[in-house]
Amino acid sequence: SLFLEVLHFPPLFDEMILNVIFGGFLYGFVSVIALKADGSTGGTDFIAMYVSERFHRGIWEYVFAFNVLILLIFGSMFGWAAAGYSILFQLISTQTISRYYHRYSQILVEITTKDPEQVAKQFKTYFRHGMTVIPAYGAYSQSNFFLCKSIVSSYEEREVIERIREVDPECITYTHKVDHFYGRFYRRPIE
Structure with a gap:
């Protein structure tokens, strides 16, 4: 949060949907790198890793469902457009993680x-x-x-x-x- 306040990054594209798609994939890919190094991005992937270790299987579809639930609550309070973009971001990032992170395969x-x-x-x-x-x-x-x-x-x-x-x-x-x-x-x- 501090870096977001101090550093400013211009959007890569003028289209919001392209930024969401590219950002979701990039976030998922970087998460895979962190997970393969036995690290965490500090979000819900920390909980997912703990549960996955206990049950010896990936649970990214449940992480996505949990995040969508939170975003639906956010959408009802602050507006559906931002919540919709965030849900699309979560879908792309969790699908990227599921596709490339195979610790339990x-x-x-x-x-x-x-x-x-x-x-x-x-x-x-x-x-x-x-x-x-x-x-x-x-x-x-x-x-x-x-x-x-x-x-x-x-x-x-x-x-x-x-x-x-x-x-x-x-x-x-x-x-x-x-x-x-x-x-x-x-x-x-x-x-």
Whole structure:
């Protein structure tokens, strides 16, 4: 609030709607950067992070609903035009956060390898997740191999693949999104 009193920024566009759209996206994007660094913008995202940590899922749609409720009260007291612009701003910013902040998204990583011991050892060294190793038979190659499976955070996907390929460059790896996961799952705490 102090900076808004001291510093003055001219609007980027002459159209109010363009300012709201651009501002909502920019605010959402900056919020994602802060959240990925385990920070907060000091608004309702602080509460959202606490609740999300407790229930292990993003709750940005509820944050949006709460903010809309507050803005509807504001609109009834001070005018609907500003409340409408603010609701549009909130919609764009929370959708941007939901789209780009995936701390609670999980993926299944499946590695096809002939050396499961090395893959499992490398995985266990760098990640705090379990891994299931299943013997398999390749119909095309007519040879034995193993499927190594694990659920990891979407933020860990790239590092998992890089670490596994260090010990088995010939492995075949694929990932896909997990909609629901029930059970114990390690997630690095927010500090």
